[in-house]
Amino acid sequence: MIVSKKRLIGWILFVFCILLIPYVSMIFTDQINWKLSDFLVMGIALAGIGIFYELIVRQTKEVTYRTAFMIGLLGAFLLFWVNSAVGIIGSENQDANLLYSAVFVVGLVGALASRFEAKGMSITLMVASIVQMTVPMMALIIWPPSRISWTPSVIGVFLLSGFFALLFYLSSMLFRRAANNEMNLN
Incomplete structure (x- = not known):
């Protein structure tokens, strides 16, 4: 599966922006306390969404x-x-x-x-x-x-x-x- 550079950058930015939400929240509140493992698990889950979606985009135009x-x-x-x-x-x-x-x-x-x-x-x-x-x-x-x-x-x-x-x-x-x-x- 070859993903265009533009789409790959889009997915990387998407994952980064979503992971920024808890990171920035941790600066302002003690209610959110993510560890490195939390960020890794969520990053992998988000990347998985991107991979699955890209697979489907390639399979159908519907x-x-x-x-x-x-x-x-x-x-x-x-x-x-x-x-x-x-x-x-x-x-x-x-x-x-x-x-x-x-x-x-x-x-x-x-x-x-x-x-x-x-x-x-x-x-x-x-x-x-x-x-x-x-x-x-x-x-x-x-x-x-x-x-x-x-x-x-x-x-x-x-x-x-x-x-x-x-x-x-x-x-x-x-x-x-x-x-x-x-x-x-x-």
Whole structure:
């Protein structure tokens, strides 16, 4: 895969600017305390987004497919970032947050099994959306508020999970449209 110099510089600047946010925040507040390892993990995750996106850009000219892929990738990245930085259910150290790993497993297995084809990706992202909303339900049964902290609140956890589920659902619908566009062309 050959990426143009301009696009490569764009991705490097993107990663740098995103990583500047916590770095600058650490100057002004004690609330954010990233270690070198935090910056490395986030830098690798951001670079991964760039690599995946560049792979997809090379595979199709279909704007709907590209948009669907980017929204799904954005949802996965934001889920990873929020969950690893502060946690969704209570703090990032609570075991309940490990359940969100199921969303990533569904996405990875589904994408590979469908060979990134639009119809399969639509199904994959729909399942990811459902799993995203199932996680807090399962966590509530396994770890009720009497056993662990559900900060900010049970409703807050469901709303935040709903936000991510909505991103995956939107991606799913766009992949579905891309699949229909492919069928209409054939």
